[in-house]
Amino acid sequence: MSVPGTLDPPRSTPEVGKPPPIPAPPLRPRRLTWRRALRRDWQLYSLAVLPLLFFAVFRYLPMIGNVIAFRKFQPGGNPLGEYWVGLRYVEMFLNDPTFWNVFTNTLILGVLSLVVCFPLPIVLALLFNELTSRRLKRFVQSVSYLPHFLSVVIVAAMVMQLLSVDGTVNQVVRAFGGDPIPFLQQPEWFRTIYVSSEAWQTVGWGTILYLAALTTIDSDLYEAARIDGAGRWRQTWHVTLPGIRPTMITLLILNIGTFMAVGFEKILLLYNPLTYPTGDVISTYLFRMGVLSNSFSYAAAIGLFEAVIGLTLVLAANLIARRAVGTSLW
């Protein structure tokens, strides 16, 4: 093996493939061929081997593993299934009333979470930004970030404590003369509980990116707006919001991408058979079908369907954002 890092005579470029210090296009007419690239940078490529192995085995292999959605799978048998069955499992779930129920629940919980948890961090960031005392600002921020660091198990446990028959919420209900409500056993409360716990945990942390974007807004713009006679509200509307618009759109696209995967773990912890009518979502349903009932192919078909919708949503949101406002992820 040639000593890596020896200089290539024709190009007197100093090592590790940095472009020449003076960018002179005519000096580099030909593109690096793969052979030369490998010879020069083999050590760099070697560092990528293990990570690529990780992506191949634990990210791309499962994508291929989705073929069991179209093949008969037997636990303990071939991980890629025994024989082709065509669209049998797809037809099965399309004709399964429970599937449509969990599909609707997923959409509703997704929309509710988006409507509540997307705008709140923006509002909160604007409020933080109006605090004049730096120490106070830092304190309020630190407190609001805290729930983000908790395990979803702890959040679920706290939700259960607060909503139990003897918990704080029912103490308030009782104080107003009502009868205690077993919130976690009643389907009509599940969506409220889920979305509020989600807001409690994510809104504070969600402000960080907006606060970062706020600091990048040119203060001259505010000055100009003031000279033009704009009050506080108009300044917020015409300077601040446009200033954080790229951040808003990026986060909106990302949120839409995870829309179908609504907090699977949290729902799994919070729901129970009594709240399935509103709480059961696609991911929890396929978890029960696959892992608990061993209908792996059926569950994989549903999972594939969910993943395809998720990807479509991201691509669509990205396209719309690029067309409409000129901001996109890529």
Add this chain to the structure above:
Amino acid sequence: MQVTRGYRVFQAVNAVVLTLVVIVTLYPFVNVVARSLSQEAYIRAGQVSLVPRGFNLHTYKLVMADEMFWANYRNTVFYTVVATAVAITLTTCYAYVLSKKQLRGRSALVGIAVFTMFFSGGLIPNYILVTSLGLKNSVWAIALPNAISVFNLLVMKAFFESMPTELEEAAAVDGLDTYRILWRIVLPLSKAMIATMVLFYAVAFWNSWFSAFLYMDQSDLFPVTVYLRNLIAGATGAGSVGAADADLQTAANIQAVTIVLTVVPILLVYPFVQRYFVSGVMLGAVKG
């Protein structure tokens, strides 16, 4: 800046709103501590909110005397250390490679990682994979499938890209190869970044429960999150729906104590690590 009356009203409203935010955020913590120190009779009567009633440390002694709780706590530490070590190694290597702008095939290497943010194989194929690889009931079932978080990878890539290249170039002229440049020049200059990444991963693994829940079937292998999950599952699971309320209530202060003991390490380190998290996320946002 002139201060109008409307603005002063706004400031007052803002102060009230933010105070409420602080109270709503902190209340559940205070409540759970109060419950953990109360006698179960008071909890059952719905009399515990901010202040413990029937103050006692008996429940703490009870939970702390449980061998399984400590065994699971040790598991959490062990899983977190192993999984974080694997994750930080793979992420650093790949991020360094991706940060080399002139590398042939770099955009393909980036694409391979980024695509997985938007499309994943899903739960079932992953479950079959981990099971077929024989990783069940081992730390690898937790560490390997989550070894690289693409978000962290992009943050770290952005950091490496922002480093001045002169030192590396000088080292190369001195005859150091890529491995030595990374080990002796780049990593020592990236201590703060690596510390941030370690925190990102460690908190995520410390808090995780689902991989263990899915792939471990012996209770002495559980992390403490699964211990807590099994404790609270009794309160919401199918079995308890018609079950005697008394059982459910008795668990209330034990639940509270377990929550407190699980959350304490996070609360203790939180004030010190919070700013690293914030700066890490910002770096990812600005560059990514």
